[in-house]
Amino acid sequence: MVKVALQVFSKNCCSFLSLILLGAGFAATAEPMTERIEFNGFYSLDATFSNNDQSITGKRPGTTIANGDEINLKNSILGAKVSYLTTDTLTVTIQGQTYVDADDDVNVDINWAYVSYDLSNDNYLRAGLFQMPFLQGTELRSVGYSRLWARPIVLDNGAGGFNEFSGVEYQQRFNMDYGSWQFQFGAGVAEHDLDDVDGKAMAIVTARFQAESYWIHSAIAHIEYDMTPMAMPEMTISGDVSMVSLESQVVVDNTQLNFGLSIGDSHGTPSDTMAYLSLAYPLGEFTPYFYYAWHNQEFNDRLGLNDRTPPPPGMGPLPPPPKNGMPPTGNPQMRPPVPDGAFDRDNYALGLRWDIKEGLAVKAHYEIIEQDNKTGVAAPTSAKRSNTVSLSLEGIF
């Protein structure tokens, strides 16, 4: 019920915009209200050039495709957050974003909407809609200014495609002499990027340790779901995915090292393994960086669907490229069988972040994307290697 209500609300962009305007109006006029309302925003204006129709890691939901040999602005985004402190312990927060989607339509959606209760002693209870705290990049994917790089390092499907959930979350912090711990327990209903996958019960536990020169974040999650295989639209099957992640940032002698690893073992949807390593060396307001990221998707047919229903004989060519990296639905006779095999991607990036002033940065980013697609899944390009260049202006307000 809560999930349905949130989904309906998230579709109602007018309400969101009204809320922002209302918040801004209060902020401008009513002094007592300004004490209780907080308004924050973020933006990215991103121009990306690619030599192929390449799927790139986007700041918005779904897959972002940079069309070959043209300047793409689709990785640009504008977001806002409004918090209202109803009492000293109860806060209502809504955060949303607007962007141009894969169909060239302007889209507005809510990606955070929750009530937070301060239980005292650094315990918090939150209920509502959240981004999955699996990796830093999955939670803050749309907020470009928050990260060093011009693009999120975590690939499109983030936490196995389950990038948000509706439910409850409990946070506990402990501050020690040598650093601080933060634990997070979340449970509810997960939301998948694809309409064909219907998330069900999920649970996630995260632990984060922050010291002066480093932080470590780890998460473990389990999600159950129903899915309708592309090849068998009349059938609904149940699956589940177990995921673990480890991510860290260490600063040694001004050199910043980031690395991360995530593994998702899924029955039904593809299993994922992702790893990255980044090195950066700040020189005043300029920070040159390099990263390497590897992503593997295993489309193994672990439910045996291909054996149960072989593809129709004489099946035609594969359908057009999908929006979300999975075969689209359509004419059943045109559908491929359930994909099988591995889809590997290697990303090598070299970039520069220039912090012009507090809250405003420019990033220049060159990236080589190599892909090895053994699955038969339609991809925007069949090229093994693409070169992309991005220039982005990112800020907060």
Added chain:
Amino acid sequence: MMKLFLLLLFVFSQQVYAGLVVVVSKDSTVDVLQQEQVENIFLSKTNRFPNGDKAIPIEIRGDQSRIGFYQKIADKTPTQLSAYWTTLVFSGRGKPPKGLKDLPSLITRLEQTNGTISYLDESQITPNLKVIYRFP
């Protein structure tokens, strides 16, 4: 001559920050804090004083002393601090200290609102405030 000027500038800048202290209302139950506790409160790692009372950090919006303060307590530059707050604010895990428009507003708030804590130059302290941390 230039070296002498730079030396004087350095000495002067050190003297400016040497006077920065952390203060609360004189009626507060908190009498002293350690640097880690100041850092935890101002970086939103906790919203409680060690005795369990609610802590509400406040500061003057855009004030120059802010740079020196965060450099001292957390070794963070303004841009590093800005990136830090971005990750907390947009994941709902914390928020920066409330920014007030000027010194009189800050002092009034400190004197009248329980739990508020801020930093000032020692010369700006009023009789209704007390120092709970001095930088070494």
